[in-house]
Amino acid sequence: DAGVIQSPRHEVTEMGQEVTLRCKPISGHNSLFWYRQTMMRGLELLIYFNNNVPIDDSGMPEDRFSAKMPNASFSTLKIQPSEPRDSAVYFCASSMDDRANYGYTFGSGTRLTVV
Amino acid sequence: AQSVTQLGSHVSVSEGALVLLRCNYSSSVPPYLFWYVQYPNQGLQLLLKYTSAATLVKGINGFEAEFKKSETSFHLTKPSAHMSDAAEYFCAVRRTSGYSTLTFGKGTMLLVSP
Numbered sequence: 001d002a003g004v005i006q007s008p009r010h011e012v013t014e015m016g017q018e019v020t021l022r023c024k025p026i027s028g029h030n031s032l033f034w035y036r037q038t039m040m041r042g043l044e045l046l047i048y049f050n051n052n053v054p055i056d057d058s059g060m061p062e063d064r065f066s067a068k069m070p071n072a073s074f075s076t077l078k079i080q081p082s083e084p085r086d087s088a089v090y091f092c093a094s095s096m097d098d099r100a101n102y103g104y105t106f107g108s109g110t111r112l113t114v115v
Numbered sequence: 116a117q118s119v120t121q122l123g124s125h126v127s128v129s130e131g132a133l134v135l136l137r138c139n140y141s142s143s144v145p146p147y148l149f150w151y152v153q154y155p156n157q158g159l160q161l162l163l164k165y166t167s168a169a170t171l172v173k174g175i176n177g178f179e180a181e182f183k184k185s186e187t188s189f190h191l192t193k194p195s196a197h198m199s200d201a202a203e204y205f206c207a208v209r210r211t212s213g214y215s216t217l218t219f220g221k222g223t224m225l226l227v228s229p
Contacts, residue, residue: 004158033216043205043219056216091158103149103207104217106158 004107006092012113018080021110023092024073031095033104034067034077038088049075082114117142117208119189121220129228134178134193136223138206141187148189149207149217150180159205165189176200201227 005024013019025032034046047057049069057067064083069075079086089111093104122137140146147166151159163174170182180191191204206220 042221045216045218048216093159103151103161103164104159106151106160108156108158 004092004094004105006090006107006110008110009108010111010113012115013082015083015114016081017114018078019082019086019112019114021077021090021092021112023075023077023107025075025092025094026105027073029094029096029105030072031097032069032075033093033095034075035091035093036088037091037109043091046077079112082112084114087112087114117144117146117210117215117218119148119206119208119218119220121204121206121223123223124221125224125226127226127228128196130198131195134191134196134200134225136191136204136206136225138180138189138191138220139187140189140206140208142208142210144210146208146210148180148182149209150174150178150189150191151205151207151219152176153203153205153222155202162191162204196225196227198227198229201225 007022031050033048036044046059047067052069067077089109091106091109093106095102095104118141120139149164150162152162153159162178163172165172165182173179178193182189203222203224205222207217209215209217
C-alpha cells in the first residue's frame with residue numbers, strides 16, 4: 001500500500017496566484033480530510049468528505065478556499081487567489097470509516113509558501 | 116464538543132530517562148483517544164489508540180498510554196527514551212458515535228539529549 005499520496009511536496013507561489021493541492025487517499029478508505037498546520041494555530045481541520053460528499057466545510061477559512069472530490073481516489077484543495085497568510089503545511093488524511101474507531105492515515109503534506 | 120489539552124509545548128529528557136507526555140481530554144460523550152507522532156518534514160503517524168477496550172494501550176516503538184476516566188487523562192509514556200524518539204507528539208480525540216472527526220491538541224515537542 002502506497003499510503004496517502006500528496007502532491008506537490010513543496011509549492012512556492014506569488015500572492016494572487018491560484019494554487020491547487022492534490023491528494024490520493026488509500027484505496028478502500030471512504031473518508032478524506034484536509035488539515036492545515038501552522039505554528040500559531042496547530043492542526044486545523046478544513047474540510048472532510050465521506051463517500052466523495054463534503055460533510056463539513058466549516059473549517060474552510062474563506063471563500064478563496066475550495067475543495068473537491070470527484071471520485072474515490074482523488075481530491076483537490078484550491079486556493080484562489082492565494083495570500084501570504086495561507087503559507088502553511090497542508091495535510092490530507094484518509095480513514096476507512098469516520099464513524100468507526102479508526103485513526104487517520106496522513107500523507108506527507110504539501111508545504112505552501114506564498115510570497 | 117470534544118477537545119484535548121497537551122501540557123507543555125516542549126519536554127526535554129536525557130537518553131534512557133522516562134518519557135511522560137501529558138494529555139487531558141474534554142468530551143461530553145465517551146471518547147476515542149489517539150496519540151500521533153510527527154517527525155520533521157513528515158506527516159503524522161499513529162502511535163496508539165484507545166477505543167474503550169483495555170485502559171492501558173500499547174503502541175509502536177515502546178510507547179504506551181493509560182486512559183483514566185476519573186482524571187480525564189490519556190498520558191503517553193515510554194520507560195527509556197531513545198534519541199530517535201525526538202519528534203512532535205499530538206494527542207487527539209473523537210466521538211464514538213455519529214459523524215466525528217479527530218480534534219488535535221497543540222502538540223508537544225520531545226527533545227532527547229545524549
